[in-house]
Amino acid sequence: MNNPPVESRQYAGTEVALCKYAECDSTNDLAARLLHDEQWCASQGIPDTMPVVVCAAAQSKGRGRRGKEWMGDAGENLYMSVGIRSPRWTPHIADYQLLGCMAVRNALLSFVPDHHIALKYPNDIQLLVSDTCEDSSSTPTSSSILRKVCGVLVETEFRGSDLSHVVCGIGVNVNQQNFTSRHLLNATSLRVATGSEVNLDNLLHLVLHNFFTLLNTSADAVFTEWEQSLHLTGKRIYSEHSVSESDTPLSTMHRVVRVERDGTLCVKDISDSSEASTEHILSPQVMSFRVCSDDNQY
Numbered sequence: 001m002n003n004p005p006v007e008s009r010q011y012a013g014t015e016v017a018l019c020k021y022a023e024c025d026s027t028n029d030l031a032a033r034l035l036h037d038e039q040w041c042a043s044q045g046i047p048d049t050m051p052v053v054v055c056a057a058a059q060s061k062g063r064g065r066r067g068k069e070w071m072g073d074a075g076e077n078l079y080m081s082v083g084i085r086s087p088r089w090t091p092h093i094a095d096y097q098l099l100g101c102m103a104v105r106n107a108l109l110s111f112v113p114d115h116h117i118a119l120k121y122p123n124d125i126q127l128l129v130s131d132t133c134e135d136s137s138s139t140p141t142s143s144s145i146l147r148k149v150c151g152v153l154v155e156t157e158f159r160g161s162d163l164s165h166v167v168c169g170i171g172v173n174v175n176q177q178n179f180t181s182r183h184l185l186n187a188t189s190l191r192v193a194t195g196s197e198v199n200l201d202n203l204l205h206l207v208l209h210n211f212f213t214l215l216n217t218s219a220d221a222v223f224t225e226w227e228q229s230l231h232l233t234g235k236r237i238y239s240e241h242s243v244s245e246s247d248t249p250l251s252t253m254h255r256v257v258r259v260e261r262d263g264t265l266c267v268k269d270i271s272d273s274s275e276a277s278t279e280h281i282l283s284p285q286v287m288s289f290r291v292c293s294d295d296n297q298y
Helices: 027-036 038-044 094-108 190-194 200-215 219-230
Strands: 007-011 014-021 052-056 078-085 117-120 124-130 144-159 162-172 236-241 250-259 265-270 275-282
Touching: 007 200, 014 200, 027 038, 027 052, 027 078, 027 144, 027 162, 078 200, 094 117, 094 124, 094 144, 094 162, 094 200, 094 219, 117 144, 117 219, 124 190, 162 200, 236 265
Parallel strands: 014 052
Antiparallel strands: 007 014, 052 078, 078 162, 117 124, 124 144, 144 162, 236 250, 250 265, 265 275
């Protein structure tokens, strides 16, 4: 694959090497390869301190958490990854995931009202859409439903105990309108939600502006904003996990006590008659589970 010319851009005072591709396997994988390619970085005049951003019109091997496919139409959506060498912003790797979520959430506020956007723990964003595809300025009705519009996938590499680089991958459904595939039934797009086509370049620059604006602030402050936007504390949730691939997933009901600083959930299990008093931790990094709220699939 031939590398396209590098475009030097500034976002919130941070100089960024922006690389736009017509197609790639995965923007996360490509960003990681470019960070490793010292000859390419030298030829492009990219110092170690400069973030590398990869975006593509299409991905052939896009993926989400736990190796799930990220499927979408070519040229209709935003596929991008931000690669940062030797990051020092935070000791919590999960912070880069919520950083990506908040950057997209803040960008979406330019298109839809705040109450139409929901963060889905741990790494997705949903939009409130009507079964009749009303314009997003309409008042939500009983037929309105939350559907996934964005996913964030953070991948890292260590050299010994030192974090070598972090890559924050972001996929946003933007102008795609067909979600009839069984893999996409819970998905939507910004165009479906608003009824209007969105310029992909404008959205790319808006997301990056928000990303680096947040990266220039305190990680603790970004975490607090993310945690408050989740609205999970005090809610009942259901986790599912499998002992093996052939087993039926086991489902357990919990009540969220708090979201821990590392992004895990502190919960209490709920029995048929009462709530257990013992608190314990659920982590999406070490166990497979999905979370549901009382009112909407979460």
